Amino acid sequence: xxxxxxxxxxxxxxxxxxxxxxxxxxxxxxxxxxxxxxxxxxxxxxxxxxxxxxxxxxxxxxxxxxxxxxxxxxxxxxxxxxxxxxxxxxxxxxxxxxxxxxxxxxxxxxxxxxxxxxxxxxxxxxxxxxxxxxxxxxxxxxxxxxxxxxxxxxxxxxxxxxxxxxxxxxxxxxxxxxxxxxxxxxxxxxxx
Numbered sequence: 001x002x003x004x005x006x007x008x009x010x011x012x013x014x015x016x017x018x019x020x021x022x023x024x025x026x027x028x029x030x031x032x033x034x035x036x037x038x039x040x041x042x043x044x045x046x047x048x049x050x051x052x053x054x055x056x057x058x059x060x061x062x063x064x065x066x067x068x069x070x071x072x073x074x075x076x077x078x079x080x081x082x083x084x085x086x087x088x089x090x091x092x093x094x095x096x097x098x099x100x101x102x103x104x105x106x107x108x109x110x111x112x113x114x115x116x117x118x119x120x121x122x123x124x125x126x127x128x129x130x131x132x133x134x135x136x137x138x139x140x141x142x143x144x145x146x147x148x149x150x151x152x153x154x155x156x157x158x159x160x161x162x163x164x165x166x167x168x169x170x171x172x173x174x175x176x177x178x179x180x181x182x183x184x185x186x187x188x189x190x191x192x
Contacts, residue, residue, distance in 0.1 A: 003133040006037055006176060007046035007093050012145035023140040025054045030061055030084060032173040038080035040180040045083045046093040058086045097133035106136040107152040108179060109143055110168050117157040120182040127183060136179065138172050
C-alpha cells in the first residue's frame, strides 16, 4: 500500500471571523483520529502545533497510552496512539515523509466553493497510482488558512450529507473518519 498520512493542523487556521489563529490540542481529537487512522492502515498521524507547551501535552498523552499505565490497562489503544507524531509545523510532516517533493499534499474543507476539487473516486485512484507519500491535512477551528490551502496538490471535495438544508458542520474527528473511509474503503462492503 502507498504511504498515506494525515495531519491535524492547529496553525495556520481561521477563527469564525476569518482571522488567523492557533487552536488548542484536544485529547479527544488525539484518540479518535489515531484510532481511525489505525483502523484504515494510515502510516502516521501528525499533530501540528507551533506552541511547545501544547506539543508537550500531546507527547504526555501519547506516552501514557504507548508506554505508561494506559498501555497496560487498555493495550489495544497503544498501536493507534503510537501513530502520533507531534510536530511544530506542516513542513516537519513533509520532512518525515521524505521532503515536500516526495509528498502529494491533499487539503480538506467544508466550504461550498469546491470549484476544482477532486472527488473521492479520483483521489482514491491518484493515491493508488503514486509512489509518493500522500498527506491529508485536516484543519481545526474554522478551517485551514488560505495560505496553506494554496500549497496543496489536491483539494478534496467537501463532505456532503443528506440533510434537506445542506447542513455541513462535522467535527474534525468525524470528517477524518468519513474521508479515510471514502478514500481507503471506497464502495467496498466491509460488513462481511
